[in-house]
Amino acid sequence: MHSSPRTDWEGTYFDGRVAERHPVTVTLTAASLRIEWVDGKTILWSYGEIRQVQGARPGEPARLERGGDEPEVLVVDDPGILQAVREVAPHYRNRFTDASRRRTRTRAVVAGVTAAVVAAGAVYLWIIPLLAARVAARLPVTWEESLGRRVVAEMVDSAAICPHPAVLDRLVARLAATANGRYAFRVTVVGDSIVNAFAAPGGSVVVYRGLLELAETPEELAGVLAHEMQHVVLQHGTRAVLREIPLRLMVAAVTADAGFAGHVAGAAATLGSLRYGRQAEEEADREGMRMLQRARVDPRGMATFFGRLQERVGDVPRVAAYLSTHPRTEARIERLEGLAAAATYAAEPLMGAEAWEEIRAACAASGRPEPRSGL
Amino acid sequence: MSGHGLTPAFHGNGGSLFGIHIRNLLLTIVTFGIYTFWGRTRVRQYLYGQTAFDGDRLAYHGTGGELFRGWLKAMGLMLLLVVVAGAAMALVNQVVGVLLFYALLFCGLFPLALLGARKYRLSRTSWRGLRFSFRGEFQDFLEVYIPGVLLTTLTLGFYYPFFHVKVRRFLVDNSYFGTEAFAFDGEGRDVFGQHVLAMLLTPLTLGIYWFWYMAFRNRYYWSHTALDAGRFASTVTGGGLLQLALVNMLLLIVTLGIGYSWVQVRTILYHCEHLAFEGPADLAAVRQEAVAAGATGEGLTELLDVDLVGADFFGL
Numbered sequence: 001m002h003s004s005p006r007t008d009w010e011g012t013y014f015d016g017r018v019a020e021r022h023p024v025t026v027t028l029t030a031a032s033l034r035i036e037w038v039d040g041k042t043i044l045w046s047y048g049e050i051r052q053v054q055g056a057r058p059g060e061p062a063r064l065e066r067g068g069d070e071p072e073v074l075v076v077d078d079p080g081i082l083q084a085v086r087e088v089a090p091h092y093r094n095r096f097t098d099a100s101r102r103r104t105r106t107r108a109v110v111a112g113v114t115a116a117v118v119a120a121g122a123v124y125l126w127i128i129p130l131l132a133a134r135v136a137a138r139l140p141v142t143w144e145e146s147l148g149r150r151v152v153a154e155m156v157d158s159a160a161i162c163p164h165p166a167v168l169d170r171l172v173a174r175l176a177a178t179a180n181g182r183y184a185f186r187v188t189v190v191g192d193s194i195v196n197a198f199a200a201p202g203g204s205v206v207v208y209r210g211l212l213e214l215a216e217t218p219e220e221l222a223g224v225l226a227h228e229m230q231h232v233v234l235q236h237g238t239r240a241v242l243r244e245i246p247l248r249l250m251v252a253a254v255t256a257d258a259g260f261a262g263h264v265a266g267a268a269a270t271l272g273s274l275r276y277g278r279q280a281e282e283e284a285d286r287e288g289m290r291m292l293q294r295a296r297v298d299p300r301g302m303a304t305f306f307g308r309l310q311e312r313v314g315d316v317p318r319v320a321a322y323l324s325t326h327p328r329t330e331a332r333i334e335r336l337e338g339l340a341a342a343a344t345y346a347a348e349p350l351m352g353a354e355a356w357e358e359i360r361a362a363c364a365a366s367g368r369p370e371p372r373s374g375l
Numbered sequence: 376m377s378g379h380g381l382t383p384a385f386h387g388n389g390g391s392l393f394g395i396h397i398r399n400l401l402l403t404i405v406t407f408g409i410y411t412f413w414g415r416t417r418v419r420q421y422l423y424g425q426t427a428f429d430g431d432r433l434a435y436h437g438t439g440g441e442l443f444r445g446w447l448k449a450m451g452l453m454l455l456l457v458v459v460a461g462a463a464m465a466l467v468n469q470v471v472g473v474l475l476f477y478a479l480l481f482c483g484l485f486p487l488a489l490l491g492a493r494k495y496r497l498s499r500t501s502w503r504g505l506r507f508s509f510r511g512e513f514q515d516f517l518e519v520y521i522p523g524v525l526l527t528t529l530t531l532g533f534y535y536p537f538f539h540v541k542v543r544r545f546l547v548d549n550s551y552f553g554t555e556a557f558a559f560d561g562e563g564r565d566v567f568g569q570h571v572l573a574m575l576l577t578p579l580t581l582g583i584y585w586f587w588y589m590a591f592r593n594r595y596y597w598s599h600t601a602l603d604a605g606r607f608a609s610t611v612t613g614g615g616l617l618q619l620a621l622v623n624m625l626l627l628i629v630t631l632g633i634g635y636s637w638v639q640v641r642t643i644l645y646h647c648e649h650l651a652f653e654g655p656a657d658l659a660a661v662r663q664e665a666v667a668a669g670a671t672g673e674g675l676t677e678l679l680d681v682d683l684v685g686a687d688f689f690g691l
Binding site for chain 2: 012014015016017018019020021053054057058059060061063069070071072073075106109110112113116117
């Protein structure tokens with residue numbers, strides 16, 4: 001708050017050729033700064049020629065320069081002169097800044113940085129997953145199939161594969177008939193006593209003998225297969241790979257790492273971990289249940305089997321293999337039981353008892369080692 | 376200018392400096408590191424611009440773009456070094472290649488970095504409108520530097536104080552304010568005794584004595600530095616430096632590192648308070664004589680992590 005606007009300022013002038021300081025008085029005209037010596041000598045600096053070097057921060061005097069190689073320098077202790085120049089010569093506002101603008105600029109920087117961080121977070125959390133989903137939907141099936149075949153080749157020792165009875169293929173076909181028909185599901189049985197099953201992109205379903213033997217009814221096996229097949233139908237694996245590639249590229253850009261191919265390979269390697277997010281697991285649970293219902297399969301088997309796995313994880317260490325890749329919680333089992341209980345249709349039996357025993361004995365028939373006791 | 380002692384005055388504070396550091400940090404992250412050059416320039420503009428001598432402040436005229444280009448050129452030189460050494464390794468033999476690498480690095484790039492950085496910084500600093508400059512030639516410096524390195528190695532370090540003084544003399548004698556040259560008239564033998572004493576006492580006192588040696592050297596160097604008819608004088612003490620270091624360390628620990636800006640300011644204030652310029656120097660008659668300088672030396676200093684020997688009390 002000032003009563004009368006200030007019209008002149010005390011300053012110091014340096015001519016840029018010798019180190020002598022000259023006390024001067026500075027006044028403002030419409031087009032220039034008027035610099036007057038004690039002895040009356042006067043020079044004019046037109047606003048367009050002036051560079052402001054200091055004064056933009058609190059505690060700094062206003063330091064103005066004119067000229068190129070050996071500039072003249074004018075220092076005015078009171079930075080208020082800068083605001084006065086901005087008012088007198090609005091055409092040159094942008095050349096003169098003082099500390100009061102600084103707070104606005106600082107806020108602008110902070111806002112900008114926050115916006116950048118928020119934008120980066122949005123890209124990571126929403127935009128990339130969305131793009132991955134869209135691209136996955138448009139990928140040729142053959143690409144997913146070849147990706148899946150590579151995963152299976154990594155995970156499964158071809159020498160351990162057992163021939164399985166055709167009734168198992170018919171079970172898979174009954175479930176697959178309710179899906180969108182994009183994928184041709186093939187099932188492979190592996191003669192390993194671990195309890196595990198997974199589906200790779202493109203429709204390859206792998207079931208381990210340990211799981212076959214742990215299941216007590218064909219409906220239970222169907223529940224597991226439906227869950228895994230939904231991972232394929234919903235493209236969880238493919239989307240995960242597509243999400244990882246841009247993320248790894250972003251990291252590579254920041255760390256200036258040039259190994260593009262390595263990053264793509266690394267992203268594909270995540271499939272080997274067979275870990276999907278909690279959201280994907282729940283989605284596969286839900287849609288798997290719906291798949292069972294569309295196929296007229298008794299849905300209670302799914303909940304029962306998972307419940308039994310959860311109980312027996314302590315007794316049967318090999319069960320942990322399945323649970324480590326398909327984390328179950330009490331809540332999820334309860335949700336499955338709730339969905340099963342809500343089903344009102346009449347289930348059609350999957351197969352007869354002899355056919356079921358045939359499936360369970362799939363690997364024993366070809367002379368595979370007997371399961372160890374304690375299973 | 377009259378004959379009483381003039382002391383530099385520092386008007387900055389830790390809070391403002393902290394604001395600058397934080398802003399630099401944020402912008403550096405967002406630009407994946409490119410901003411560091413502009414950030415460093417801002418810090419220097421602030422620190423130099425808040426330092427006044429006889430009522431008038433220093434000004435820093437460097438730009439982030441210059442530092443960036445200097446860094447690029449320095450990267451090019453490093454690459455060249457690696458290529459040359461690699462070629463030697465492939466064409467001659469491994470040992471020769473490795474020796475060549477270290478020789479070129481320590482006897483070539485290091486002194487180049489030292490000189491280049493000093494030249495750049497002085498050329499971008501002005502007081503009362505006149506620029507400082509550094510006019511030492513690289514070849515002349517090598518004549519001091521390489522024998523110094525060799526002798527120091529051969530005498531297992533005993534020659535080091537002589538080497539250090541010779542380097543200091545070269546750096547100061549070739550520094551100019553406008554047309555006026557600085558002058559250094561110290562001798563290695565004056566420092567040698569104290570240096571040997573420090574070598575003995577420092578391990579015995581678990582490092583404490585080193586502060587007293589550093590204070591002695593600081594006082595000796597400044598009192599043997601002149602500009603025109605005036606001379607500098609330093610009143611730093613071993614106890615003062617020790618206390619400064621201890622309190623700084625405590626501040627950093629207690630604030631988990633955030634207090635670094637305040638530590639920087641405290642250190643500058645201490646050194647400013649204990650420095651004076653005395654004598655009937657007629658600085659008003661000094662004329663402008665700026666010298667062009669690129670920032671490749673600066674870039675090398677960053678890459679090689681060279682501690683600026685003979686750096687003035689900013690140590691930036």
